[in-house]
Amino acid sequence: MLDLLSVAGQLRRMRSDLARLDDERGPRLEAAASAWRQAVALGPALRDRVLKARTSWLVAEPLEELRAYDVVPPGSYRVAASDGSQVFPDRHEMAQCFLVNVGLVQIDYRAYAAAMTSAPTLCWLPADVYPLVGGMRQEADGRVVAARRFAAECDALTGAAASNDLLLTDGTLLLWWLDPDPDRLRALPPDDVKSRTLASLNAMTAASRDAGSVPVGYLSAPRSTDVVSMLKVVLCTEEPVDCDRCPYTSGKKAWGSRPAQTDALRMLPAPERPCEEVETIADAALFARLLHPGQRSGRFRSSAQVAQAYEAPIDFVYLHTGAEIARLEFPAWVTPDGLDSMCGMVADQCDKGLGYPVALAEAHEQGVVRGNDRRAFQDLLRRQGAGPVSAKLSRKRLSVL
Amino acid sequence: MNTVTRVGEIVEASTTRFRAVAPEAFVPPAFGSFVKAVSGARTVFAVVAHVEHASLDPSRRAIPLGRTWEELRREQPQVIDLLQTEFDALCVAFRDGDGPVAPYLPPVPPRVHDFVAVCESAEIRALTSDLSFVRTLGSSGLGVAGELVAAAIRAAADARDDRRSFLLRAGREVADLYRQDYEQACSILRRLGMRIAGDDHDHPAPASVAVRRESSR
Numbered sequence: 001m002l003d004l005l006s007v008a009g010q011l012r013r014m015r016s017d018l019a020r021l022d023d024e025r026g027p028r029l030e031a032a033a034s035a036w037r038q039a040v041a042l043g044p045a046l047r048d049r050v051l052k053a054r055t056s057w058l059v060a061e062p063l064e065e066l067r068a069y070d071v072v073p074p075g076s077y078r079v080a081a082s083d084g085s086q087v088f089p090d091r092h093e094m095a096q097c098f099l100v101n102v103g104l105v106q107i108d109y110r111a112y113a114a115a116m117t118s119a120p121t122l123c124w125l126p127a128d129v130y131p132l133v134g135g136m137r138q139e140a141d142g143r144v145v146a147a148r149r150f151a152a153e154c155d156a157l158t159g160a161a162a163s164n165d166l167l168l169t170d171g172t173l174l175l176w177w178l179d180p181d182p183d184r185l186r187a188l189p190p191d192d193v194k195s196r197t198l199a200s201l202n203a204m205t206a207a208s209r210d211a212g213s214v215p216v217g218y219l220s221a222p223r224s225t226d227v228v229s230m231l232k233v234v235l236c237t238e239e240p241v242d243c244d245r246c247p248y249t250s251g252k253k254a255w256g257s258r259p260a261q262t263d264a265l266r267m268l269p270a271p272e273r274p275c276e277e278v279e280t281i282a283d284a285a286l287f288a289r290l291l292h293p294g295q296r297s298g299r300f301r302s303s304a305q306v307a308q309a310y311e312a313p314i315d316f317v318y319l320h321t322g323a324e325i326a327r328l329e330f331p332a333w334v335t336p337d338g339l340d341s342m343c344g345m346v347a348d349q350c351d352k353g354l355g356y357p358v359a360l361a362e363a364h365e366q367g368v369v370r371g372n373d374r375r376a377f378q379d380l381l382r383r384q385g386a387g388p389v390s391a392k393l394s395r396k397r398l399s400v401l
Numbered sequence: 402m403n404t405v406t407r408v409g410e411i412v413e414a415s416t417t418r419f420r421a422v423a424p425e426a427f428v429p430p431a432f433g434s435f436v437k438a439v440s441g442a443r444t445v446f447a448v449v450a451h452v453e454h455a456s457l458d459p460s461r462r463a464i465p466l467g468r469t470w471e472e473l474r475r476e477q478p479q480v481i482d483l484l485q486t487e488f489d490a491l492c493v494a495f496r497d498g499d500g501p502v503a504p505y506l507p508p509v510p511p512r513v514h515d516f517v518a519v520c521e522s523a524e525i526r527a528l529t530s531d532l533s534f535v536r537t538l539g540s541s542g543l544g545v546a547g548e549l550v551a552a553a554i555r556a557a558a559d560a561r562d563d564r565r566s567f568l569l570r571a572g573r574e575v576a577d578l579y580r581q582d583y584e585q586a587c588s589i590l591r592r593l594g595m596r597i598a599g600d601d602h603d604h605p606a607p608a609s610v611a612v613r614r615e616s617s618r
Contacts (some may be wrong), residue, residue: 103469105479107478107479108478109475109478112474112478113478114478114482116479116482116483147521324482352476352477358477358479359479362479362483365458365461370460
């Protein structure tokens with residue numbers, strides 16, 4: 001049982017600590033805003049500096065002038081969105097299996113029509129529950145199911161690509177969690193879970209390109225720091241930037257930005273390098289200062305390594321939806337006009353969805369497996385299956401009082 | 402059933418009533434109208450007693466969107482697909498095969514997923530001729546029992562050529578049923594376009610039923 005009184009006491013302490021942390025972050029956000037102005041002043045030289053930099057963090061490559069861009073309202077359009085949910089495998093259940101449920105929503109604002117469906121897939125074959133993952137056979141775990149779910153979301157959109165202008169997925173298109181090494185990913189056999197997931201993503205973006213639609217990964221509350229990392233490159237005092245030869249790490253140089261506050265009271269360590277002046281600031285916090293509702297950032301290219309295994313690099317912009325700063329990820333082949341119209345459609349989706357794309361929200365509603373459904377699924381499994389569940393599971397379900 | 406209009410599909414059923422979902426949102430059968438559920442060889446007749454428009458998903462409530470219906474169709478076409486219309490119907494009679502209509506509750510309720518259709522005029526005449534539906538609906542315990550009785554009587558009268566004589570007969574049944582509740586009797590009869598002798602309600606009425614204020618028994 002959860003001791004809520006104890007949790008409440010800890011929450012009070014957390015609240016006051018977080019308020020202090022916000023105070024300490026204030027100057028760092030100022031530093032980021034000032035670095036942004038320096039970056040703007042660099043003009044085209046910024047891109048050269050970024051491309052020459054050897055850093056230990058992912059740095060966004062600027063593809064457009066650093067400024068706010070007004071988003072143009074879209075004409076009538078057709079949008080498809082998919083979102084999935086799952087029942088993870090449970091080794092205490094008698095039958096080893098898992099379930100992936102994908103919601104697909106298509107809204108046509110030309111014909112004023114909507115189609116909302118969900119498609120469950122029950123996976124029980126040995127190749128499902130004991131699959132090849134990164135070249136090794138292993139029991140299907142949370143990551144395998146997440147990969148299968150992402151692939152199923154992509155497959156649903158592949159089928160919808162021809163009849164829609166915008167294809168929305170929930171979350172990043174950068175599958176760093178699948179495998180950070182693009183060469184290893186490419187070398188895997190086609191029946192490997194990782195290869196199949198990548199193949200589904202590639203098929204979706206290819207179908208979208210063929211159909212003239214735009215696939216977008218929509219990230220609400222993004223925590224990415226690619227653009228702030230680009231500012232670290234601006235703040236670095238070295239030419240060229242090379243983290244492996246950092247003079248502040250080696251002790252050749254000292255960074256003099258020592259705070260007046262005593263270290264004991266600080267929640268964040270004092271910056272010991274110029275780049276650390278903007279540490280812990282996320283891109284979203286920066287763009288919340290730089291963008292007004294209905295504006296987007298310039299276009300950037302992600303340097304995430306996994307994208308090297310893709311058919312095209314992944315670009316992104318930040319969009320002020322009115323409710324938050326969202327990150328939109330899309331393939332590099334999207335044209336400037338395509339980007340404009342895509343941002344217009346996404347902004348309109350957020351308007352219609354009270355801050356979050358309405359098609360994605362409804363796809364979630366279609367795809368979600370709620371507690372009741374989960375229990376009903378487990379009951380069905382038990383009624384149709386054979387053999388007992390584990391002693392631990394049956395004890396959990398029948399307490400002795 | 403030949404040319405039936407399907408107005409719903411049963412999602413819950415009990416001895417006395419069933420709940421059905423209309424195939425299209427906002428298109429329910431009328432309150433007080435006669436419907437039937439064909440459950441295998443048996444047809445169960447019922448009266449629509451409650452209609453509800455709400456979210457398809459019980460865990461989601463509709464929220465005010467500040468748009469006209471035209472704007473909603475244009476800007477939020479999915480919203481209409483997420484709403485549904487449900488109705489409750491009180492069982493009043495049944496018929497096995499081509500047999501006669503039995504004007505009382507069926508031995509078992511219709512099944513979940515049985516379709517619900519509007520009754521044809523001949524069926525309504527057959528199941529309402531002995532007026533027992535008036536008592537079944539009157540004793541339903543619903544807050545709107547009086548309204549329901551009146552609406553069902555009007556629907557039964559509409560299925561007849563001799564509307565007026567049926568209304569008079571049903572009016573007497575109402576007066577007898579509510580002989581201990583003069584106000585309720587008056588209220589129902591007014592809803593049938595009738596007036597009881599001694600009812601001093603302002604509205605003029607085209608027909609009147611001779612009913613004594615006290616019980617005649």
